[in-house]
Amino acid sequence: MKRRKRQKGGIFRFRKLQTVIVVFLLLVGVLCFVQWNVPYEEQERELEPVEQDSLDLVTLDQDPECLIIWEDDDTGRQGLELMEDILSQMRIPYETVQGEEANRHDLEDYETVVLSVTRWNILDETLLKLRDWLEAGGSLMALYPPEINGSFQVFAKDFGIERLGNDYVVTSGLRMTRPFMIGGDKEYVITDPFESSLSVSLDDNAEVYMESTDENLVPLIWKTKQGEGEAVFCNIGIVEKAYRGFYSTAYSLLEETCAWPVINGSTFYIDDFPSPVPGGESKYIKRDYGMTISEFYTQVWWNDVYNLAEEYGIRYTGLVIEQYSDDVEQPYERNNDTQRYRYFGNMLLDQGGEIGFHGYNHMPLCLLGFDYGDGYESYRLWHSYEDMLASIQELKSFCEEMFPKEKFQVYVPPSNILSEEGRTMLKEDVDGIKAVASVYIGGLDEVAYEQEFEVAEDGMIETPRIISGYIMDDYTQLIAFSELNFHYVNTHFQHPDDTLDEDRGAALGWEEMYQRISDYTEWLYTSASDIRNLTGSELAAAVQIYDNLEVERDYTDGRLKLHLANFRDEAWLMVRINEGTPGEVTGGSLTEVAEGLYLLEAQDDEIEIVIGQ
Incomplete structure (x- = not known):
């Protein structure tokens, strides 16, 4: 009897243990279900792009305000292109003339003159006219340091130059x-510096705004008054797209006031996300975390990136890849492994983010005959237009299944490569795509699809990405500062x-990589506390408003x-006030963002700012 009793008790305890195990497994299952099935609520977008054809746009007929005098040499042509881009995007009407023909223009017809001239002796009598015009109240800007010759030496004093060196120096x-x-409270490194600046000493009347960080300080941007006029000299000597912000700012110093439209938007994209997660291990992740790639993505990387967005109100735009196959012919296989897509995608959307298209796979939209050049040997070309279109249609169907409440309005080309045929296809045959987000600076990659912030002639909105990655090197920081x-x-x-x-940057380790992107976001939102966090489609709408x-x-x-x-509902402008301070504002509101620089939120198409001395 005693033996039987012990058996009964043992069976009872075993059954209790079984119950505990079953309950535990059920709880684990519920937790897993919750983890991989994060719900999301449909988000109301702050801005929505509209069809460009539906807008009744007008063009203002304005007399030219600025005259660009340029020389037909490499630097002169680069400077001309740079200033044409800057002035057109600042909406400042201008005319251009080659230096040898400048004498035919009446300088009294212009408020400002910009010199993109290397050899000032070609200006001949125009130099004398410029001096008289400047003394009488004109505003003159030298875009880059010219050749040191007699003509420049004679005119140098009008720019406040007291002593002129015999050569150029490295900055x-x-x-x-x-x-x-904005954001000018730190030093910026010039990558690949060369002898680009003049060694000068300035008189006491010159106001220096920027200088070099070298042991022998060199003034880089300064302003001086000559009679009733103002002269600004840019001594950086690097005439590139990445430096537009320096030259636009220098131009804004010329007159009592300057106002130009801006986008006012901050957008962070995550390419290849959601996408299939690579299997196996990574050397550096294993070294630092002892995890597989899949575990690291879920438990570390996404957790940190998500929390960074929470801290600063960032709303990511994730760009979906369905497969990592190299299929370029129909039919295309549907990816049925969707748990991670739903988990990552729903979390991103629930945070206020957005889903866009990157591709069915990572093959750029380029047909047979397209030349990728060097470095893209693994990329294949689509066999036909129909095959290329079918891949995007498959991706769209897949995304609609995953995220049925979402609009898909943004396309990012794989490796920033996009052919004319691919772009035409997105505009004409893929319903809903409003914007293409490639790159702002193509760099050495000649095959990259380089963009401006604009609405293209066909109505597609171009929203280039300026910077990338986690290394956040010196060039990245400089161009981010410039574009801000x-x-x-x-x-x-x-x-x-x-x-x-x-x-x-993988060898740095994720901790260091994350620290660098955290430092950048802290700088950004400290420097530009009023900048709006926008998704990709909201940025497209902001660019459309700005460009129109x-x-x-x-x-x-x-x-x-x-x-x-062409004002509709809202607009944003920068206003530079060089003399006096703003008082009463009607039709908008001002926020000071730097010394003498104000962000204007326009609430009406007619704005008046009273400026007191």
């Missing part, structure tokens, strides 16, 4: 001497697999009046 970095630029001051915009893209690639806007300025008797053509 390896720059810093602000006055807080006149030119367009008041930040666009950045990252990839989950940046953490696996040594060329993109026309600005007419009138500054008389201490009142700056702005007329905004």
